[in-house]
Amino acid sequence: MALDRDEIVQIVSEIWEELLDVDVEDDDDFFDLGGYSLLIVNVVTEARKRGLELSSNDIYTHKTPAALADALSAAAAGAQADGPADPDFSTVWETGLSPLETEPSPTLVPLAPEGTGTPVFCFHWGTGNVRFLADLVDSFRGERPAYGLEMVGMWSRERPALSLVEMASRYLREIRTVQPEGPYLFVGPCAGGRIAYEIARQLEEQGERVAVLAVVNTMPPGTTELDPAWGLRELYDFRLASLRERYEVPDLLTDQERLMRGMVEIAWLDEQVDPADLHWRQAVWAAGIFAQEHYEPRPYGGEVTVFQLAEHADRPAADWGRVAAATETHTYESAGTLPLLRDPAFAQVLAKKLASYEN
Template sequence: MALDREEIMQIVSEIWEDLLDTDVEEDDDFFDLGGYSLLIVNVVTEARKRGLEMSANDIYTHKTPAALADALSAPAAGAPADGPADPDFSTVWETGLSPLRTEPSPTLVPLVAEGTGTPVFCFHWGTGNVRFLADLVDSFRGERPAYGLEMVGMWSRERPALSLVEMASRYLRDIRAVQPEGPYLFVGPCAGGRIAYEIARQLEESGEQVAVLAVVNTMPPGSTELDAAWGLRELYDFRLASLRERFEVPDLLTDQERLMRGMVDIAWLDENVDPADLHWRQAVWAAGIFAQEHYEPRPYGGEVTVFQLAEHADRPEADWGRVAATTETHTFESAGTLPLLRDAGFAQVLAKKLASYAG
């Protein structure tokens, strides 16, 4: 039986009150109450548990309980199609190419090719790009060369793997083309920390050694921030909705130059990305997050050097000791991954850690 407007408003208000720990009136704005993008995932999950079908975009578009109730209780038949003009996930994904139909694209990018000693390998974060680190690696690499691993699909239409283990195996082959044997030096910011962890685990399994495995604002594998039941379409829709909200555009096609410049400024997008690839990049993001969220880790017998935000320090799910034999943890008061990467104190500690390996 379909829920009526009052029932929908009651469900939404109760969920918001529980998650935001505040009283909610029917005309209260979700974001004004302290809501944020990742919390929307919890709202959608809880609503579905109570029989209310909604999407992340519904909350971004209709920001109050009353507006949500009006939208979700309105008859679907004959409703005007006044939503965002962005192409749907299937349309974008179909422009991609199976690995059976295209040559594998390289994932290894020289960040600083010159140098001496064992190279430092840095891994892409959630948006799949890594080239922005070229401006940051000098603060910690010493005299070593530095390379980045970027996600498949960044500069081609090759579809990326939907498995983090498969993704890591692909990157490891490219790493070995530069450095056939260990010990290795890895730095993984944000989502890249889990990739670095899985590669280190695979190397350990084959008898190789990782001298430094540094993760930067990375939650340990096995913890999740999104709904595991979400598929690629829902992740893609969530991504587009969050971008529309952040950059205050009705869709990614409107004021696209400003939107893309804004994404470059916060390192979510590389310079010189073809505007025609903007939605494809978001589909690649969805694939990467899907792989992250469904990764089932195995234990690692080596050490993980953890650079964490102070706001996460007391969270039990942030404990890397659950998956690694040894951890060395450093805590910083930073506003996010990029500010942490730019923090002089962080760079000093990481540089010292990398320099401790004499190779």
């Protein structure tokens, strides 16, 4: 039986009160109460447990219990819902090509190919891009060359793998075109830390050694802040809703130039991305997050050098010792991954760590 308006208001209010630890009135704004994008995942999960079909976009578009109840009640009655004009996931994904339909695109990107000695390999973060690191690698690479691995689909319509293990295997094949044998030097910011970890684990199985495996603001594999039950469509919708809220546009085609410029400024997009690829890039993001969320890690016998934010230091879930034989941890007061990558103190420690491997 469908929930009536008052029941929806009650369910939403109770969930917000539990998650935010505040009293909630019918017309209270979720974000004004202290809500944030990742907490919406918990709201959606809890709502569905209580029989209320809610999406992340519903909360971004209708930010109070009363507005949510009105919108969901109207939708249940068959009214035309107000919403963004962005293309749905299926429409975007269908524009992609399977590996049977296209030649594999290179994922290896020269960031600073000049230099001598063992190269440093850097891995893309959650948005799939890595080229922004070209402006940062000089702060820690020393005299070594540096290369990046970006996600499949960044500059082509090749569909990316939905398995982190498969993704890592492909990157490893390309790494070996530059450096056939170890020891290897890896740097993985954010989601790239898990990719670097899996590649290091595969190399260990093959009898190779990773001399430096540095992860930067990366939660250990096996932890999650999203709902692993979500599929690609829900992850894609969550991403679009997050962007609409961040840039205060009703849909991503409104004031698209400002939107894309803002995403370049925070390194979520590379320069010269075709505006026609904006939604495709978000579908690629969804594929990458799906692969991360469904990755089941295996133990790694080497050392992981962890660069973490102070806000995560006391979280048991942030302990890399659960998956690695040894860890070396450095903690920084920083606002996020990009500010940490730009921090001279971080660069100095990472440079020293890389320099400790004499080749």
